[in-house]
Amino acid sequence: MSKKVFSTGLIFIIAFMPAGLMAQALPKGMLESEKRLYKLSIESELNPIAINRIHSWILRLQDSSGTSVHDAQISFDGGMPEHNHGLATAPSIVHQEDGSYLLQGLRFHMMGYWELVLTINHNDVSDTVLLTLDL
Amino acid sequence: MTNQQSGFSKPLFSLVLLLAALLVTWLAMAWWPPSPWSEEEKRFIQSLWIGSLPSVPDDPSNAVDTAPLAAELGHALFFDMRLSANNQVNCAFCHRPDRRFTDGMEKARALGQSRRNTPSIVGLAYSPWLYWDGRRDSLWSQALSPLEDPQEHGSNRMAISRLVTSDMEYAELYEIIFRELPDFTDLSRFPEHAAPEVNEEWAAAWESMEEEDRLLVNTTFANVGKAIAAYEKLMLPSPSRFDEYAEAIVNNEKPGDILNQNEIKGLRLFMGKGRCMECHNGPLFTNNEFHNTGVLSYPGDLPDRGRIDGVREVRRNEFNCIGPYSDAQPGQCLELTHAREGVELIAALKTPSLRNLEGTAPYMHKGQIDTLEETLDHYNRAPLAMIGHNEAEEPLGLLSFELKQLEAFLLTLSAPVAVDQKWLEPPR
Numbered sequence A: 001m002s003k004k005v006f007s008t009g010l011i012f013i014i015a016f017m018p019a020g021l022m023a024q025a026l027p028k029g030m031l032e033s034e035k036r037l038y039k040l041s042i043e044s045e046l047n048p049i050a051i052n053r054i055h056s057w058i059l060r061l062q063d064s065s066g067t068s069v070h071d072a073q074i075s076f077d078g079g080m081p082e083h084n085h086g087l088a089t090a091p092s093i094v095h096q097e098d099g100s101y102l103l104q105g106l107r108f109h110m111m112g113y114w115e116l117v118l119t120i121n122h123n124d125v126s127d128t129v130l131l132t133l134d135l
Numbered sequence B: 001m002t003n004q005q006s007g008f009s010k011p012l013f014s015l016v017l018l019l020a021a022l023l024v025t026w027l028a029m030a031w032w033p034p035s036p037w038s039e040e041e042k043r044f045i046q047s048l049w050i051g052s053l054p055s056v057p058d059d060p061s062n063a064v065d066t067a068p069l070a071a072e073l074g075h076a077l078f079f080d081m082r083l084s085a086n087n088q089v090n091c092a093f094c095h096r097p098d099r100r101f102t103d104g105m106e107k108a109r110a111l112g113q114s115r116r117n118t119p120s121i122v123g124l125a126y127s128p129w130l131y132w133d134g135r136r137d138s139l140w141s142q143a144l145s146p147l148e149d150p151q152e153h154g155s156n157r158m159a160i161s162r163l164v165t166s167d168m169e170y171a172e173l174y175e176i177i178f179r180e181l182p183d184f185t186d187l188s189r190f191p192e193h194a195a196p197e198v199n200e201e202w203a204a205a206w207e208s209m210e211e212e213d214r215l216l217v218n219t220t221f222a223n224v225g226k227a228i229a230a231y232e233k234l235m236l237p238s239p240s241r242f243d244e245y246a247e248a249i250v251n252n253e254k255p256g257d258i259l260n261q262n263e264i265k266g267l268r269l270f271m272g273k274g275r276c277m278e279c280h281n282g283p284l285f286t287n288n289e290f291h292n293t294g295v296l297s298y299p300g301d302l303p304d305r306g307r308i309d310g311v312r313e314v315r316r317n318e319f320n321c322i323g324p325y326s327d328a329q330p331g332q333c334l335e336l337t338h339a340r341e342g343v344e345l346i347a348a349l350k351t352p353s354l355r356n357l358e359g360t361a362p363y364m365h366k367g368q369i370d371t372l373e374e375t376l377d378h379y380n381r382a383p384l385a386m387i388g389h390n391e392a393e394e395p396l397g398l399l400s401f402e403l404k405q406l407e408a409f410l411l412t413l414s415a416p417v418a419v420d421q422k423w424l425e426p427p428r
Helices: A002-015 B002-031 B039-048 B068-078 B139-148 B157-166 B168-178 B200-208 B211-232 B241-250 B261-271 B307-316 B372-381 B400-413
Strands: A038-044 A055-063 A073-080 A092-095 A101-106 A113-122 A125-134
Touching: A038 A113, A038 A125, A055 A113, A073 A092, A073 A101, B002 B400, B039 B241, B039 B261, B068 B168, B068 B211, B139 B157, B139 B211, B157 B168, B157 B200, B157 B211, B168 B211, B241 B261, B241 B400, B261 B400, B372 B400
Parallel strands: none
Antiparallel strands: A038 A055, A055 A101, A073 A113, A092 A101, A113 A125
């Protein structure tokens, strides 16, 4: 009975949790890829991220041993699953001289829950980093 | 008989009770005072407040977009009817300053009828895309299009370039702003009328010109657009009644009776159940993006393909941000170089600002909807799109009094343009 009350209470709290309490800034530190092959850090030109403003991110990539990876191919996609649509823009990712990657042309056009996927390809090994944002 | 009567009246009595309970609930929902704002709602209100509007972004493709003299020249050009084939059409003919720069028509009407409804220019300097389908990427490149449109000004770049460089007042300003004054007096090099793709006669005249001369005319024509853009950039919204209310909420002050209960409830619906803020977000109440919302086609017109065509056209346009007449450096045209394509853009049209809905009907890209009430009813029903996919496909389930509350809120967003009156009248 008490379990039931607890579960109901938990569901209630989650259901009514204000979306704005969730993160708007990008996560600090390294994000681990799904298969744990890579670690990725992201630095945004806009922090916290604001809607309706085109901006860039700088990505830094490491392999699982912590060695920087400068020559991977990284692609980026995303969207709002609750609204069944993708990004407003088609961002590009280019290598920079310091070994980082410049992600350009990103603009979020709606508040709410976004899912973003970075696909990393290096030496025929592929892995993905899933990032979620609540703007 | 008595039994029969009581057997008949009992369910009737229950029904009456039920109806009375429903009526009381309905009245309570409609008339109950609004509850206090949550922190989340306060954050949303702040995001819509005009005080959150960042400074007007620079247009890297227009080197004179903040130059006062360019705005002065643009002001004169905006009201000059000589920029038309019949000397009776100017920019203000459709973008009427007394109607917040709209014209009250379903589709714009100048020399003929245009394809779509006249959008306001207030706050447009914040938009990366111009026109309902975003087929231009700057205020200045947009300003050039109507000048050569046979249904609008019906003029041509050669005649306009000659006018601007030969009229003494214009020529003087032009030379100061753009540092050189081209000479188009040699009719053997510069025909009276010439423009590509307007009509056969002008196209033939255009083709007969030397490449270098065409470049000079195009540069002058682009500069005409850049001056008009500098003027249009001044047209910003001023604080509305909603903004006064929002400012009080943001500063944790008591808003008093700036908004009434209906308007406050409408604001809550706007941010919540009405889902309006998904696209009409930020202080301008628009994300300046493209969405298919299933608006019916204009009677007799094929469904509007919208952004799917607009994005292709803006890429082809010679006056775009990466074109030869742009002042942008490589790498500055981020919106154009990262514009997306895809099926989501079929029949997608630009989200308009909701500031100043009062007095700017009819609504939608071809003025298909006459009133705010009908507009809200459209989103409440969420009909299927004629082509593509209606992004707002879920009926909202708003009750009739809620629709009224939402409408009441939307009418709190009206306010004059934030410029001195002199800019809203022809220059003396």
